[in-house]
Amino acid sequence: xxxxxYFVLAALLAxxxxxxxxxxxxxxxxxxxxxxxxxTLYTALDRLTAEGHIRLVSExxxxxxxxxxxxLTDAGSAALRAEAQRMAEAARLVTxxxxxxxxxxxxxxxxxx
Amino acid sequence: MSAxxxxxxxxxxxxxxxxxxxxxxxxxxxxxxxxxxxxxxxTPEGRNWPLRRDxxxxxxxxxxARAVLNRRNTTAANLRVxxxxxxxxxxxxxxxxxxxDLVFAAEHGGIDFRRTHPVPFGWPLVVVATLLAVxxxxxxxxxxxxxxxxxxxxxxxxxxxxxxxxxxxxxxAVTDLAYVADLAYLAALVALAGQERPDRRWLWLIGPIxxxxxxxxxxxxAIGVVALFLLLAVAIVSIAWLAIDARPGIAIxxxxxxxxxxxxxxxxxxxxxxxxxxxxxxxxxxVVAVWLLHRQSAHAGRPTRT
Numbered sequence: 001x002x003x004x005x006y007f008v009l010a011a012l013l014a015x016x017x018x019x020x021x022x023x024x025x026x027x028x029x030x031x032x033x034x035x036x037x038x039x040t041l042y043t044a045l046d047r048l049t050a051e052g053h054i055r056l057v058s059e060x061x062x063x064x065x066x067x068x069x070x071x072l073t074d075a076g077s078a079a080l081r082a083e084a085q086r087m088a089e090a091a092r093l094v095t096x097x098x099x100x101x102x103x104x105x106x107x108x109x110x111x112x113x
Numbered sequence: 114m115s116a117x118x119x120x121x122x123x124x125x126x127x128x129x130x131x132x133x134x135x136x137x138x139x140x141x142x143x144x145x146x147x148x149x150x151x152x153x154x155x156t157p158e159g160r161n162w163p164l165r166r167d168x169x170x171x172x173x174x175x176x177x178a179r180a181v182l183n184r185r186n187t188t189a190a191n192l193r194v195x196x197x198x199x200x201x202x203x204x205x206x207x208x209x210x211x212x213x214d215l216v217f218a219a220e221h222g223g224i225d226f227r228r229t230h231p232v233p234f235g236w237p238l239v240v241v242a243t244l245l246a247v248x249x250x251x252x253x254x255x256x257x258x259x260x261x262x263x264x265x266x267x268x269x270x271x272x273x274x275x276x277x278x279x280x281x282x283x284x285x286a287v288t289d290l291a292y293v294a295d296l297a298y299l300a301a302l303v304a305l306a307g308q309e310r311p312d313r314r315w316l317w318l319i320g321p322i323x324x325x326x327x328x329x330x331x332x333x334x335a336i337g338v339v340a341l342f343l344l345l346a347v348a349i350v351s352i353a354w355l356a357i358d359a360r361p362g363i364a365i366x367x368x369x370x371x372x373x374x375x376x377x378x379x380x381x382x383x384x385x386x387x388x389x390x391x392x393x394x395x396x397x398x399x400v401v402a403v404w405l406l407h408r409q410s411a412h413a414g415r416p417t418r419t
Contacts (some may be wrong), residue, residue, distance in 0.1 A: 018151075019147065019148075019150070019151035019154075020150075020151045020154035020155060023151070023155060035166065036170075037164075037166040037167050037169060037170025037171075037174075038148060038151050038152050038155055038163075038167045038170055038171060038174075039148075039167065039169075039170030039171040039172065039173055039174030039175065040170045040173070040174060041151070041170075042144065042148055042151075042174055043173075043174045043177055043178075046178075062150065063150070065146045065147070065149065065150040066146050066147050066150070067147065067150055068147055
């Protein structure tokens with residue numbers, strides 16, 4: 001999973017967000033490192049929707065324009081957790097930090113799904 | 114809200130809409146307003162253009178969305194449309210040539226419609242041009258092969274008559290080959306018609322080709338050079354576009370191969386091989402373009418991205 005995709009999914013962990021809110025949340029969560037361009041965001045949203053990782057939650061009209069909010073699906077949550085676990089394991093190989101939890105059997109299943 | 118701020122938002126919005134044209138029409142209709150809303154929110158106060166990274170992102174995202182369009186169809190369906198456009202462009206190119214001859218003849222001594230043979234210009238070629246144009250319109254508008262065939266048969270008959278008169282003392286071998294080739298292209302047009310039909314957006318490719326031919330035949334020399342650059346520009350754009358959508362490139366290569374093949378065959382028969390490298394380059398581009406089209410098209414087991 002590419003980093004922008006990871007942070008798009010992570011931004012939606014706390015609940016559904018619209019496009020610009022996803023950009024801001026991803027930037028905050030990454031400490032300013034991931035600054036999603038608008039075009040990149042919508043390419044990612046299209047792909048993640050097609051893969052079933054996110055879904056359209058609501059539509060509203062704001063200043064005469066449609067604003068859509070997106071939320072994580074169960075498959076999206078599982079994929080995000082599996083990716084986080086994979087990165088944690090990779091980090092432990094280098095840092096040797098045993099406080100990072102080892103993957104459960106359930107997480108391993110989700111990763112291979 | 115102050116008038117100045119409103120003006121700025123209007124200006125930024127106008128530029129956002131301009132940027133949005135990177136996306137295909139259907140995508141803009143579905144998501145355009147949503148993307149503009151996000152772009153406007155992401156543009157800091159005081160700026161008249163979106164951020165550079167947003168401009169780049171919209172350009173790349175739009176081109177990706179265009180590339181995804183082909184994935185709705187199989188390789189065969191996409192290839193049929195591309196070749197159909199190439200052959201339609203070729204026949205439109207011929208019709209424009211005949212029309213150019215008509216204008217040229219009118220300007221230099223008049224048209225003698227009583228002449229049965231088409232040199233310098235008589236009624237057979239007027240009939241050929243008209244029937245070819247009718248067949249092209251039918252192929253463009255109708256999904257029914259029988260209708261295209263109804264247009265193509267009289268056009269083929271007119272071509273055969275014009276060919277007969279031309280070859281009986283007025284023509285050259287290369288001209289004979291061109292007539293035979295036109296008959297073959299008419300047959301291909303009928304064979305390809307009735308399935309996937311190209312939409313009117315393809316006219317961006319055919320329009321300049323027709324214009325080039327007309328300008329080359331009827332305009333002064335300087336305009337002729339401009340016309341050639343126009344055709345070159347269409348060819349360069351189509352080839353540069355291969356990675357996004359290989360169909361325009363295949364259409365152009367079909368057109369170039371169809372124009373050059375009869376000439377090259379004739380030249381090779383006379384021991385002149387100067388056109389062969391150009392044909393080889395076209396053939397290589399065609400192979401690469403078909404390979405790219407296959408990668409861009411729908412395959413069983415690969416999810417269709419929207």
